Amino acid sequence: MTPPAAAIATLFDLRRSTRKLDPATFPPALIADLAAATHSVPSAFNAQPWHVVVLQGRNAAFWDRIEEAFAARLVGDRRARYLARAAGMRRGGMTLLIFEDFARAAPRDGLTDAEARDQASQSLGMVQLALWLTITAHGLSASLQHWHAIVGAGIEDVALDFVGLPSDGYRLVSFMPVGERAEPLPPREEAVGQFSAETAASASKR
Numbered sequence: 453m454t455p456p457a458a459a460i461a462t463l464f465d466l467r468r469s470t471r472k473l474d475p476a477t478f479p480p481a482l483i484a485d486l487a488a489a490t491h492s493v494p495s496a497f498n499a500q501p502w503h504v505v506v507l508q509g510r511n512a513a514f515w516d517r518i519e520e521a522f523a524a525r526l527v528g529d530r531r532a533r534y535l536a537r538a539a540g541m542r543r544g545g546m547t548l549l550i551f552e553d554f555a556r557a558a559p560r561d562g563l564t565d566a567e568a569r570d571q572a573s574q575s576l577g578m579v580q581l582a583l584w585l586t587i588t589a590h591g592l593s594a595s596l597q598h599w600h601a602i603v604g605a606g607i608e609d610v611a612l613d614f615v616g617l618p619s620d621g622y623r624l625v626s627f628m629p630v631g632e633r634a635e636p637l638p639p640r641e642e643a644v645g646q647f648s649a650e651t652a653a654s655a656s657k658r
């Protein structure tokens with residue numbers, strides 16, 4: 453295996469979802485490396501339809517707002533469960549907010565609205581993985597969260613308002629709490645997605 457192949461295989465293997473974090477010391481190069489990842493990752497038409505905000509100094513204030521929204525809008529077990537999850541994520545000390553920029557995701561080159569939305573989603577997936585692998589490469593842990601879709605509770609409005617983005621120009625795609633892993637690593641689940649590859653020899657026999 454070449455060194456770059458070994459490096460990326462290691463990175464893919466090390467990247468896991470970590471939902472319970474301890475405070476981390478963030479390496480000085482991390483922010484520049486995250487920015488570089490968003491510049492070099494591919495996107496449809498090179499439109500880069502994202503707006504990424506890294507919260508560090510205001511991380512606690514952001515999570516206070518999330519917890520206020522849960523306390524106000526959720527009840528019973530669900531409220532207790534999500535407040536406990538938030539407590540495990542805010543401790544890391546850094547949160548990435550990933551927004552879609554509607555203007556840059558708009559249809560181009562005759563694409564329908566649905567095709568443009570699909571291509572923008574694929575581009576947003578690329579940037580999220582690039583950010584996650586960069587975090588992993590710095591020895592830190594993260595997870596990808598979509599509480600605004602799963603729980604609602606006004607989380608998207610909280611995130612947009614917190615960073616001053618208008619809801620008619622942007623939507624929250626996901627957020628990534630970052631820190632040190634504070635939970636055991638579960639074994640990887642069995643692969644269920646299909647993958648097959650032809651060799652040149654097997655293809656010529658067809």
Ligand SMILES: Cc1cc2nc3c(=O)[nH]c(=O)nc-3n(C[C@H](O)[C@H](O)[C@H](O)COP(=O)(O)O)c2cc1C
Nearest residue numbers: 467468469470471577595596597598599602640641
């Ligand atoms: C598009 C997408 C959405 C996800 N949404 C969530 C989420 O809302 N909450 C969460 O805890 N994990 C979420 N995950 C993480 C997956 O559950 C996780 O990647 C998968 O179970 C494999 O585990 P691993 O990341 O440890 O390899 C999401 C992953 C992807 C790619």
